[in-house]
Amino acid sequence: MSKIRFFIALWVSKLAIIALKITKHAGTNFPGIVALKICPMFLKYAKKPEKIIAVTGTNGKTTVSNMLLDILTLDGYNVLNNKAGSNINTGIAASLIYGMTVFGKCKHRIGVFEIDERSALRIFPYLKPDYMLITNLSRDSIMRNAHPEYIANLLSLYIPNSTKLILNADDLISSAVAPENDRVYFGIDKMKGDLNKCINLINDIQICPVCNHKLEYEYLRYNHIGKAYCPSCDFKAPEYDFTGFNVDLDKMFIDVKDKDGIGSYKLLNESVFNIYNVVSAVAVLRTMGYSHDKIEKFFRKLEIVESRFEETKYGSRTLYKLLAKEKNAFATTRVFDYISTMEGDKEIILMNSCQGDMHHWSENTCWLYDCDFEFLNQDNIKNIILCGPRRFDHRLRLLLAGVPEEKLSFAEKEVEAPSKLKLFENDNIYVLYGTDSLNLGNKVSAMVRKLLKDKADKFEKRGTSRD
Amino acid sequence: MIKVEILFPEICNLYGDLQNIDYLKKSSDEIEIVEDNLVDEPYFLNNVPDLIYMGTLTEKSQNFAIEKLRPYRKRLMELIESGVHFLITGNALEIFGTEIIDDNLTKEEGLEIFPFMAKRNMMNRFNSLYLGDFDTDDLNNTKIKIVGYKSQFTQGYFLKNYNTNLSGDLGYMFDTERGTGLNPEIMEEGLRYKNFMGTYLLGPFLILNPPFTKWLLKKLGCENIALAFEEAALKAYNIRVAEYSEPDRGFTY
Ligand SMILES: [Zn+2]
Numbered sequence: 001m002s003k004i005r006f007f008i009a010l011w012v013s014k015l016a017i018i019a020l021k022i023t024k025h026a027g028t029n030f031p032g033i034v035a036l037k038i039c040p041m042f043l044k045y046a047k048k049p050e051k052i053i054a055v056t057g058t059n060g061k062t063t064v065s066n067m068l069l070d071i072l073t074l075d076g077y078n079v080l081n082n083k084a085g086s087n088i089n090t091g092i093a094a095s096l097i098y099g100m101t102v103f104g105k106c107k108h109r110i111g112v113f114e115i116d117e118r119s120a121l122r123i124f125p126y127l128k129p130d131y132m133l134i135t136n137l138s139r140d141s142i143m144r145n146a147h148p149e150y151i152a153n154l155l156s157l158y159i160p161n162s163t164k165l166i167l168n169a170d171d172l173i174s175s176a177v178a179p180e181n182d183r184v185y186f187g188i189d190k191m192k193g194d195l196n197k198c199i200n201l202i203n204d205i206q207i208c209p210v211c212n213h214k215l216e217y218e219y220l221r222y223n224h225i226g227k228a229y230c231p232s233c234d235f236k237a238p239e240y241d242f243t244g245f246n247v248d249l250d251k252m253f254i255d256v257k258d259k260d261g262i263g264s265y266k267l268l269n270e271s272v273f274n275i276y277n278v279v280s281a282v283a284v285l286r287t288m289g290y291s292h293d294k295i296e297k298f299f300r301k302l303e304i305v306e307s308r309f310e311e312t313k314y315g316s317r318t319l320y321k322l323l324a325k326e327k328n329a330f331a332t333t334r335v336f337d338y339i340s341t342m343e344g345d346k347e348i349i350l351m352n353s354c355q356g357d358m359h360h361w362s363e364n365t366c367w368l369y370d371c372d373f374e375f376l377n378q379d380n381i382k383n384i385i386l387c388g389p390r391r392f393d394h395r396l397r398l399l400l401a402g403v404p405e406e407k408l409s410f411a412e413k414e415v416e417a418p419s420k421l422k423l424f425e426n427d428n429i430y431v432l433y434g435t436d437s438l439n440l441g442n443k444v445s446a447m448v449r450k451l452l453k454d455k456a457d458k459f460e461k462r463g464t465s466r467d
Numbered sequence: 468m469i470k471v472e473i474l475f476p477e478i479c480n481l482y483g484d485l486q487n488i489d490y491l492k493k494s495s496d497e498i499e500i501v502e503d504n505l506v507d508e509p510y511f512l513n514n515v516p517d518l519i520y521m522g523t524l525t526e527k528s529q530n531f532a533i534e535k536l537r538p539y540r541k542r543l544m545e546l547i548e549s550g551v552h553f554l555i556t557g558n559a560l561e562i563f564g565t566e567i568i569d570d571n572l573t574k575e576e577g578l579e580i581f582p583f584m585a586k587r588n589m590m591n592r593f594n595s596l597y598l599g600d601f602d603t604d605d606l607n608n609t610k611i612k613i614v615g616y617k618s619q620f621t622q623g624y625f626l627k628n629y630n631t632n633l634s635g636d637l638g639y640m641f642d643t644e645r646g647t648g649l650n651p652e653i654m655e656e657g658l659r660y661k662n663f664m665g666t667y668l669l670g671p672f673l674i675l676n677p678p679f680t681k682w683l684l685k686k687l688g689c690e691n692i693a694l695a696f697e698e699a700a701l702k703a704y705n706i707r708v709a710e711y712s713e714p715d716r717g718f719t720y
Contacts, residue, residue, distance in 0.1 A: 121590075142482050142618050142670075143594045149525045150589070201486075206477040212505045212531065214477060232506075361717045362596055362710055364616045366670030369483025389710075392703040396674070399696045400486075400493065 002041060009039035010046075010104055013097045028085035032094030043089065043126035046096040047104055049080050049111035052127065053284065054163075056115045056155070057135030057174060058148070059331065060277045061087070063268075064135060065114035067281045071298040072110060080108035087114045089122040117151050118144065120158035132159065133166040133284050135276070137174040138223060138330045139202050142366055148173045148204050166283050168276065169238040170225050172205045172215075186283035187227065187237075188244035188254075188275060194219035194226070202330055202370050210235045221272050222337065223330065242286060244279035256282045256292075263292030266299045273334065312449055315456030317427045321445045326352040326434030327363070329370035335432060336375035345424045347383040348376070349417045349444060352434035353390040365393050373401040385420045387411040414440050418447040423455060468499040469687050472516040474509070474559075475524075475532055476502050482618070484522030484556055487673040493695035495684060505535050512542055515551060517687050523557025523669045526587070526620070530575055533562050540578050547580065548634055552662040552687060557669035558619055560658060561585040565626060581637060582629035583658055585621040594618045595719045597668055598711040599641035599656055603682055611678045613641050614707045615668035623649035623658075623667065633660065640666045645711060646718045662686070677701050 013031035020027050035042045055065040065083070072079045080099040085091035092113060099108050115123055117137070134155065137148040145151055156178045159165070167175045169185035196216075198206075200223045208215055208230035220226030229236040246255040252267040256279055265282055268274055278299075285295045310321040324335040332352065339346065357363040376384065376398065384407055386394045391410055398408060409420040414437070421429060429448055433441025471492075476485055492498045501516065503509040510516060524532065536543065547553065561567050564583035567575045570590070577584075595617040600610045625637075639649070640657025648654045649667070657666035666672070673680040677700040684692050694700055710716060 139481075143592065146592060146618075146620070147481055147525050149527060153589075201483070203480070207505060207531075214504065360715070362707070364594070364596075364618065364670075365675075366482040366616060366618075369486040369671040369674070392699070392706055396696060396699045396703050399699050400490070400674075 002039070003045065005039040006042060006045035007104065009035040009042050010097065010100065011102065012038060013094075014102060017097070029090045029094050031097045032085070032090035032092070035093050035097055036090060041126075042093055043096070043123065045104075046093070046126075047100055047106035048096065048127060049099070049106055049108045051110045052129045052131075053110070053112045053288075054115050054127070054129035054132040055112070055135070055284075056117045056120075056132065057168075058117065058138045058140055058145075058151075059273060060135040060280070061114050061117075063274065063277050064133060064281050064284075065112055067268075067277065067302065068284060069112045070302055071281070071285065071295070072112065074298050074301055075294075077110045078108055080106075080111035082113050087116040088119045092123055092127060118154065120154050124158040124160055128160040129163045131166060131284060131287060132163045133280055134168065134174045134177055135280055136168050136171045136225065137177075138171075139204055139370060140330065141327050142364060143327075152177050164287065166280065166287055167238075168225075168280065169240050170221070170227060170276075172209070172224065172228055172237060175238055176209070184241040184283065184287055185238045186242040186244070186279050187240040188247070188279055189240075190219045190227075191245075191247045194221060196220055198223065200333060200372050202333070208233060208235050222334065225272075225276075242279065242283040244275065247275060254278060256286075258286060261292050263296050265296060266302065268302070271334075271338065310445070312452075314449070314452035315459055316425055317423065317429065317452045317455070319445065319448050319452060320428065320430045321441060322430060322432050323441075324352045324432040324434060326354045326436050327367050329367040332367075332432075333372040333375070336372060339381070339430055340375040340378055342428060344380065344426055344428050346378075346381045346428045346430065347385070347421055347424070348381065348430045348432060349385045349387070349414075349421075349448070350394055350432050351387055351414045351417065351437055351440065351444065352432050353388040353437070354434065355388075355436040355440065358389055363390055365390065368393060368397045373397050373403075377402040381407070382424065383407060383409055383420070383422050385409045385411060385417045387414045387417045414444055415447065417444060418451055421448065421451065423451065469495070469497050469518070469689060470499050470501060470510075470514070470516040471518045471520060472501045472503060472510050474503050474519060474521040475505055475528075475535070476522075477504055478528040478531060479522040479524045479559055481523040481525070481557065482670040484669060484671075486671050487522070487554075487556070488520050490671070490674050490680070490695060491684065494680070494693070495689050495691065497689050497691070505531055509536075509539060511546060511551075512539060515546065515549075518552040518554060518683075519546070520553075521555045521559040521562070523559060526558075526589075529558065529562060529567065532559070533575065533577060536562065536578055540580065543578065544580060544632065547661060547663050550662050552683075553664060554683070555663075555665035556672055557667060558585070558621060560623070560665035560667060561621065563658075563663075563665060564623075565629070567621070581633075581658060581660065582626040582631050583623060584626055585623050587621045589620050592618065592620055593622070593719075595646045596711060596716070597641075597643070597646035597656070597718075598708070599643045599646070601641055601679055601682075611676070611682060612708050613668070613676055613679060614704065614711055615666075615672055615675055616670050617646065617667050618669065619667055622651065625649070635661060640664055641668075645716075674700060675704065675707065677704050
């Protein structure tokens with residue numbers, strides 16, 4: 001009976017794919033939604049690739065899944081994946097539908113799936129990854145994710161026993177997930193810019209899991225990411241099986257060593273987040289049996305240039321468009337920290353309010369007090385433009401962070417923000433938008449771009465007429 | 468000096484809760500902060516602080532806090548009965564109740580100070596905005612409008628006919644206008660007994676509610692009460708109160 005149901009679901013969703021194509025509709029997850037509606041056990045009966053690699057975690061899962069997908073494709077596999085769809089059960093179902101013939105046979109030998117860290121319950125009873133990478137777990141949306149310990153518990157409960165885990169030893173929260181499972185650890189040795197004490201507001205694991213004394217760190221990158229040990233007992237973070245070291249940001253390379261040797265890998269960008277992404281991808285591929293030699297070659301061919309921002313230069317001024325996920329203090333802090341390291345005069349348009357909450361609900365602003373706005377208290381940050389309905393909450397937060405009132409400008413609507421720019425010589429302008437305000441981010445950036453272009457054109461004209 | 472004791476900031480620090488005390492400190496130089504940790508003797512054991520604060524924590528950490536505080540239950544009762552101020556936000560409130568019953572039927576016994584229990588369902592996160600009133604208990608019966616956020620896995624219940632050792636009457640902290648009370652069936656929010664104040668409202672509660680914070684500082688004996696960035700805090704507060712009072716504003720989801 002359930003098999004019949006499964007096939008009906010498969011065929012109807014296949015027809016849905018055809019219908020979407022004919023009517024030129026997007027809707028990558030739609031077939032998955034249809035299939036799960038008809039057959040709630042669809043994921044159980046769907047034929048899967050022989051080998052499955054899953055990637056989850058709070059940050060970096062999309063980047064690393066794409067890296068693995070590209071590399072396995074370079075190796076000649078036709079890799080089943082959910083890159084185009086969502087990372088929850090409907091997205092996984094949709095990609096399995098695309099991957100099956102009408103007779104329900106899977107056309108792929110290997111699959112790489114990015115999996116939402118909260119969807120374990122709905123996915124893992126049916127999809128049993130051979131390898132699973134957990135990039136890291138950190139504080140995210142208070143309303144959906146509660147706290148990282150909650151997510152770690154969910155994963156521990158639902159990850160299949162047979163799955164081999166590839167874990168970040170520099171993150172005590174995710175590295176402790178599913179303790180019974182077979183596992184390997186990656187991490188990055190001490191590097192330039194490391195701290196030995198947490199300077200961030202969020203620090204989600206402060207006590208030793210054995211004796212409750214305060215943990216200390218041999219080195220610390222940000223929040224709780226670093227090499228922890230307990231000064232009161234012999235607890236320490238897991239030893240690395242795959243160690244990133246010799247980070248060279250001039251040549252953009254990192255070495256990764258393990259018991260069989262060393263490889264040298266191209267970095268995609270200079271952020272610590274992304275250095276971890278590279279090391280974690282190497283750890284997955286090494287665990288799958290690829291040699292350093294082979295992975296190095298793949299990395300050299302990788303086309304993805306993972307840019308952290310969109311940068312446009314007009315004359316002496318530069319516009320940076322940056323994604324800072326709204327209601328995500330951890331990710332936004334990384335963006336603030338990054339801006340604080342940049343040189344020159346800076347102006348910021350802060351528009352990462354939750355647009356979805358604006359009209360019928362009101363944003364839960366707790367995240368403002370988890371997020372290190374203190375990074376914006378800096379001499380060369382000269383103007384911060386606050387906009388949207390939460391602008392007065394942002395103002396109070398910035399004042400408490402020590403930013404003087406004179407540096408704050410206000411615009412009721414986001415589109416009015418560019419007119420508040422002061423446009424200094426050699427100005428660097430940062431437009432910070434959230435996933436909820438992608439279109440608005442584009443619109444405001446386009447307006448700023450026009451302002452900068454006009455100003456540069458005028459300057460050029462003046463210059464030529466003087467000649 | 469006014470001594471504010473923070474219980475276990477190394478675990479009771481979710482959602483910006485600790486910024487509440489930071490705000491008090493920024494608002495008055497009469498405030499002195501003492502931090503307790505899980506491995507040393509708490510300050511209140513041999514001293515009488517002016518305010519004890521405890522913020523939101525994870526479910527596992529709730530157990531740590533309960534086990535740490537259990538040997539000091541009698542002392543805590545003594546301090547509460549003698550009128551020491553307590554401000555307890557988020558699920559830290561549950562630690563002072565009788566028990567926390569999990570949906571998978573595990574049970575964690577609380578400090579059993581108040582006849583109050585929590586039912587927890589880890590698959591169901593409950594989120595709400597909040598608008599309510601706080602009774603200052605002064606001669607004019609002045610009420611302070613309260614705004615805030617709730618985000619929790621639990622619902623709270625008063626236990627009737629529970630034999631407590633309390634010398635006075637147990638009340639609640641806020642009258643709910645919009646949003647929900649301790650559980651979906653009642654409009655009362657939080658727990659108030661003498662100067663013990665516990666609420667499920669979490670995050671930067673004192674920053675969101677400058678009138679309440681001024682009232683609290685006065686109660687604690689602060690002489691110069693000008694909040695840090697008071698004008699900015701009041702402006703944000705007034706906007707929020709107006710927003711939450713709009714009839715078509717959604718409150719739970
Ligand atoms: Zn220890």
